[in-house]
Amino acid sequence: MTAPAAAPHRRSARLAPPPPSSDGTHERNTQMPTPRKRVRVRQVLAGACAVPLVLSACGGGSDAPSGGSSGAAAVTSLRVLDYYANEPDNTVVQQTVEACGTQIGVKIEREAVPGDKLIAKVLQQSSSKTLPDVLMLxxxxxxxxxxxxxxxxxxxxGLKADGYQQGVVDASTYEGKLYGLQPVTNTIALIYNKDILAEAGVSVPTTWDELEAASKKLTKGDRYGVAFSAINTFEGTWQFLPFMWSNGGEEKDIATQQTADALQLWVDLVKDGSASKSVVTWSQADVNDQFKAGKAAMMVNGPxxxxxxxxxxxxxxDVVPVPVPKAGMTSVAPLGGETWTVPQTGDKARQAAAAKVVACLNSDANQLALAKARQTVPTRTSLLGEFVAQNPKMKGFTDAVQTARSRTGQLGPDWPKAATKIYTAMQSAMTSGEAPLSALQQAQAG
Amino acid sequence: MLPLARRPRRRTGGRVQHLGRALFVAPAALYMLAFYGYPLVKNLVMGFQEYTTRTFFTGEAPWVGLANYEQVMGSPIFGRSLVNTLLFTAGSILGQFTIGLALAVFFRRTFPGAGVLRSLLLMPWLIPLIVSGAVWKWILDQDNGALNRMLRATQLTDARPGWLTSTTLALAAVVMVNIWIGIPFNATILFGGLQDIPDELYEAAALDGATGWRAFRYVTWPLLRPVVNVVLVLGVVYTLKVLDIILGLTKGGPANATQTLATQAYQLSFVEFDFGQGAATGNLLILVSLLFAVLYLRLSRQREQG
Structure with a gap:
């Protein structure tokens, strides 16, 4: 902040998004010498923006005359959009992003929206040319x-994803080009109640046979052996993937014996009463509630x-990777987590600064810090040993992540359609008694 | 606006007065155009376009003719959704109307506490649908739901029906909840209609020996008919488009057992981001609603004349 005072004032006020930004959340760490004056300028401008807002004339910094020719020095603030709206993530991410801003020398104006509102917001901003400088997806x-x-x-x-877990890189790559960098990831694994298993004399299952036997033995009274989410949303598909992938199933063609066998396992668990019939309506949060209340001895869920x-x-x-079909096979779970991108705002200087923020969020130190604070796993594989040593509770998930795959690695933008097919087949096999293979064939054809 | 148009025009003014009148209509007309006309036209056009996430950034939505309609109507889910939509609507209306009418007739009598009971009846109307959905989801839960616990307490059955998890029961369960939500509307409007029937008619009918069921059949029903028509047609239009309660209870599942045109349109547009196909499905739904809306207008016209 060594630039002359006048210029940044004008610029940051103009670049500030309209009303939402005046809530003061990012006024906190401002280093401006005359905050009051700045606020007043912004208020006046916000008022002036109110009328032509429909014309998106004041929508944001993206359609501003490009400051590219005058060099990166002109960039004093960056707009960041993510969906870490809940605590503790909100504070953790706010502090990390702000620290990166300070390091690069820009002020961060961060906005967090609820998870299910993000894509709608991005599409809106896409059409009104008001995309943020840094976007989390x-x-x-x-x-x-x-x-x-x-x-x-x-x-x-000049950003590269060298040394990253391959599945993470696949998810952030489109048509051979890298579009995002993801500092931390997560996945799902088998979480089990140590006391219930010890009391029943059941050892932790590692194969499907063991899972079925253990679940059956652990089912007692109104407690089920295992819980998972087979809901008719992408959440249900995500929970099914470790079973499908570990058995060699593929999303590009789900009508295979491998996928059918995985589905048969879920059907059997429900049929012999080891899992509740309600799994078809449970979200992962519902599954967690069941486990928390002691109504399920084990569950498939995330950190x-x-x-x-x-x-x-x-x-x-405690946590172990999702059991595999036969001993010696590898558990392949789906990769979760969010990736940081630089939208096409048309302002090269701002984009370059935004890329620096993305790089900073992905530094070794930040990967480790974010993973620790947010119960996630670093994506740079060289960090995993150090991470597990510091966070032994994350060992089960860290093991699972090493062999995990991304959902979009194979199908890219066509993934949502395939995911819909998977949960459709899953539901018809589990509720209407349709044979798994024929349910999968029907869904694949639909 | 209909009664206004009917009123005989006074021939006192010229052009200026015409303009003055037009100015009074302008705000309403502009409002209708901007908030009803534009979205409707936009939706119609979108149904013929390949409108995806890409469209938002590039602004390009290639014209694809009837391709969206072919895809939507050709998908195996479409037939199911259409049948479910009709079953859901017919079942809901039948239940809401019958129970609503019975309650309305019941509350014609005055008895201590009638006022309190009548206001209680409005409760489902006052609760946000999201809340109703969440609470009913608990009540209908297979393992620990209140309904199944009550069934067990009666000792009549040991079964725990999967209200929301069985493909055969789910649609009925969703219809049941929607009936609960729709009763206040039906009961209130019908009760209002009943108030308009003069007591003397019942007294005269009683002298002729028509009481109880016969009084209802020959006095109440014929005089209530115009109100009944309006309630039914409005009910159908409201029920066809029900989305929130189904999303809250089953999200169209299990295995598409409760998938309707409305939930399907939502799924296509806002989950799969295929806004073209979503709009096409929505347009088909609008078409069905439109048939009933036309019916409603005709009926209400008859009622004014009658």
Whole structure:
């Protein structure tokens, strides 16, 4: 912030997004010498913007005359959009992004929206040319947004994904170009109640046969052996993937014996009463509630449930990768987590600065810090040993991540259609008694 | 606006007065055009376009003719959704109307506490649908739901029906909840209609020996007919487009057992981001609603004349 005071004032006020930004959340760390004056300028401008807002004339910095020719020094603030709207993620991400801003010398204006509102918001901003400078996307959405042309390839700014877990790179790559960098990832694994298993004398299952036997033995009274989410949304598909992939199933053609066998396992678990029939309506949060209440001895779920589980007094749990079809096979789970991108805002200088923020968020230090604070796993494989040594509770998930795959690696933007087919087949096999293979064939054809 | 148009025009003014009148209509007309006309036209056009996430950035939506309609109507889910939509609507209306009418007739009598009970009846109307959906989802839960616990307590059955997890029961369960939501509307409007029937008619009918069922059949029903028509047609239009309650309870599942045209349009547009196909499905739904809307207008015209 060594630039003359007058210029940044004018610029940051103009670039500020209209009303939402005046909530003061990012006024906190401002280094401007005369905050009051700045706010007043912004208020006046916000008022002036109110009328021509429909024309998107004041929508944001994207359609501003490009400051590219005058050099990167003109960039004083960057708009960041993500969906970490809940605590503790909100604070963790706010602090990390702000620290990156300070390091690069720009002020960060971050906005967080609820998870299910992000894509709608991005599409809106896409059409009104008001995309933020730095945009976070859920990793399976990246290719679809990249296909729309709204993102800049990170290669343009010299960013590479060397040393990253391959599945993570696949998810952030579209038509051979890297569009996002993802600092941390997560996946799902088998979480089990240590006390219930010990009491029943059941050892932790590692294969499908063991899973079935253990689930049956652990089912007692109103407690089921295992819980998972087979809901008719992408969440249900995501939970099914470790079973499908570990058995060699592929999303490009789901009507195979491998996928049918995986589906048969889920059908059998419900049929012999080891899992509730309600799994077809449970979200992952519902599954967690069942486990938390002791109504399920084991569950398929992710590390983001740790804070909830840790809040339950006397609940002892541990994590292992999702059981594999036969001993010696590899568990292949789906990769979760969010990737950071640089949208095509048309302002090269701002994009270059935004790319620096993305790089900073992905530094070794930040990967480790974010993974620790957010119960996730670093994506740079060289960091995993150090990470597990510091966070032994994350070992089960870290193991699972090493062999995990991305959902969009094979089909790219066509993934949503395939995901719909998978849960459609899953539901008809589990509720209407349709044979798994024929249910999969029907869904594949539909 | 219909009664206004009917009123005999006074021939006192010239052009200026015409203009003055037009100015009074202008705000309403502009409002209708901007908030009803534009979205409708946009939706119609979108149904013929390849309108995807790409469109938002590039602004390009290639014209694809009837391709969206072919895809939507050719998909195996379409037949199912259409049948479900009709079953859902018919079942909901039948239940809402019958129970609503019975309650309305019941509340014609005055008895202590009638006012309190009548206001209680409005409760489902006052609760946000999202909340109703969440609460009913608990009630209908297979393992720990209140309904199945009550069934067990009666000792009559040991079964725990999967209200929301069985493909045969789910549609009925969703219809049941929607009936619960629709009763206040039916009961209130019909009750209003009943108030308009003069007591003398019942007294005269009683002298002729028509009481109870016969009074209802020959006095209440014929005089209530115009209100009944309006309630039914409005009910059908409201029910065809029900989305929130199905999303809250089953999201169209299990295995598409409760998938309707409305949920299908939502799925296509906002989950799969195929806005063209979503719009096409929505347009088909609008078409069905339109048939009933025309019917409604005709009926309400008859009622004014009658």
């Amino acid at each position: 859920d990793n399976p959405d990246l290719q679809q947004i990249a296909a729309s042309g709204a993102l800049a390839p990170l290669d343009d700014f 983001w449930q740790f804070p909830v589980l840790d809040s339950v007094a006397g609940l002892n749990y």
